[in-house]
Amino acid sequence: MPGFELFGEEEKKQVNEVLETGILMRYGFDGPRKGIWKSKELEQAICQTFGSQHAQLTSSGTAALTTAMAALGIGANDEVIMPAFTFVASFEAILSMGAIPVLVDIDESLTLSPAAVKAAITPKTKCIMPVHMCGSMADLDALKQICDEHHLILLEDACQSIGGTYKGKHLGTIGHAGTFSFDFVKTITCGEGGVVMTNDKDIYTKVDAFTDHGHDHAGVDRGADLHPYLGYNFRISELHAAVGLAQIKKLDLFISIQRKNNQILKSYLEQVPGIQFRVVPDPAGDSASFLTWFLPTAEATEKAIAAFKEAGIMAGNFYWFANNWHYIKKWDHLKNANSLYPLSAAQQTALTNLNKADFSKSDLIMSRCISTAISLVWTEEQVHEKGAKFLQVLQQVLS
Numbered sequence: 001m002p003g004f005e006l007f008g009e010e011e012k013k014q015v016n017e018v019l020e021t022g023i024l025m026r027y028g029f030d031g032p033r034k035g036i037w038k039s040k041e042l043e044q045a046i047c048q049t050f051g052s053q054h055a056q057l058t059s060s061g062t063a064a065l066t067t068a069m070a071a072l073g074i075g076a077n078d079e080v081i082m083p084a085f086t087f088v089a090s091f092e093a094i095l096s097m098g099a100i101p102v103l104v105d106i107d108e109s110l111t112l113s114p115a116a117v118k119a120a121i122t123p124k125t126k127c128i129m130p131v132h133m134c135g136s137m138a139d140l141d142a143l144k145q146i147c148d149e150h151h152l153i154l155l156e157d158a159c160q161s162i163g164g165t166y167k168g169k170h171l172g173t174i175g176h177a178g179t180f181s182f183d184f185v186k187t188i189t190c191g192e193g194g195v196v197m198t199n200d201k202d203i204y205t206k207v208d209a210f211t212d213h214g215h216d217h218a219g220v221d222r223g224a225d226l227h228p229y230l231g232y233n234f235r236i237s238e239l240h241a242a243v244g245l246a247q248i249k250k251l252d253l254f255i256s257i258q259r260k261n262n263q264i265l266k267s268y269l270e271q272v273p274g275i276q277f278r279v280v281p282d283p284a285g286d287s288a289s290f291l292t293w294f295l296p297t298a299e300a301t302e303k304a305i306a307a308f309k310e311a312g313i314m315a316g317n318f319y320w321f322a323n324n325w326h327y328i329k330k331w332d333h334l335k336n337a338n339s340l341y342p343l344s345a346a347q348q349t350a351l352t353n354l355n356k357a358d359f360s361k362s363d364l365i366m367s368r369c370i371s372t373a374i375s376l377v378w379t380e381e382q383v384h385e386k387g388a389k390f391l392q393v394l395q396q397v398l399s
């Protein structure tokens, strides 16, 4: 699953090239940098690898989402529809723009339920933000159709699904904009970092400026740049970009290992009566970073987890339902609007209303769901061993 598992000489070589010039910043210093432009090179590699017209690196995936929303004109009191199962960064970015996160149910794809999205649309809705969780994708055709019908923006949070595709196009390149995270546990890592991808030149120009204090990057030197808009500093450093440049060259290898190991493990779980797998709208496009499966009931799931722990095979398996980071059930800080600074009245109300919202449909799915992270460093023998143990324990639990 994470690129850090296969970190080596390639990353060191890239970083050393930056250290030798001593120019750690992505802009300026044209002479002393001696032709080394790691951030620009990585942006070009991202465009080529994922088939995006434009790419702008950022300091994190959270910064990428925030930047994308700013460039798409999403701000004060705009409603953004997002899933109740995601990483906290999705709502953090929405809140930081002054917008309102509208959390809705997921379906058995573990991503936005198109029916729940439709039901949540109001005159204030501006954007639908599917999150392609655990390496696989949302039903983008259905969501795109809803966006078209209601004139809404489609922003893909593809932070966890680098290398996944939907009907031949890379996740993150299908909506008006899309984002990846390159934090330390993502499919490819920069240490910290992220990217906004878009096929719209105008959005890209805004994204480019927003990540660097609004600089228009049109002048010959930084000091001469104009500032057409307000921005922030969400820049990536050359050191981080250098790591990413080594990692992106290994992406095909990562994905092929994931797919192979995932398939072997699945062949064991398929033998357990009562186990079902996550719905994948385009199975050929699954990045396979996780194998996600359902047990028949919440009780059986809890029993299975206890049995996995007892057998010493729980490591690398995630029960998101009880996890502090990924599901609404445990987001008390969000539901209580525990903000360090005053939120707007509309945000405050929307957040505290989440305490009354009904997520029983998602609960029913999440309480039966386990995701197994697929390692890049398992030997084939180890995957078979793991699968055989899973099979043995689960047959006992479900008998």
Ligand SMILES: *Cc1c(COP(=O)(O)O)cnc(C)c1O
Binding pocket: 060, 061, 062, 063, 086, 087, 089, 090, 131, 157, 159, 160, 181, 182, 183, 193, 194
């Ligand atoms: C990791 C992640 C992010 C944010 O990425 P950071 O780089 O850690 O800020 C956003 N959304 C999802 C779904 C993620 O998994």
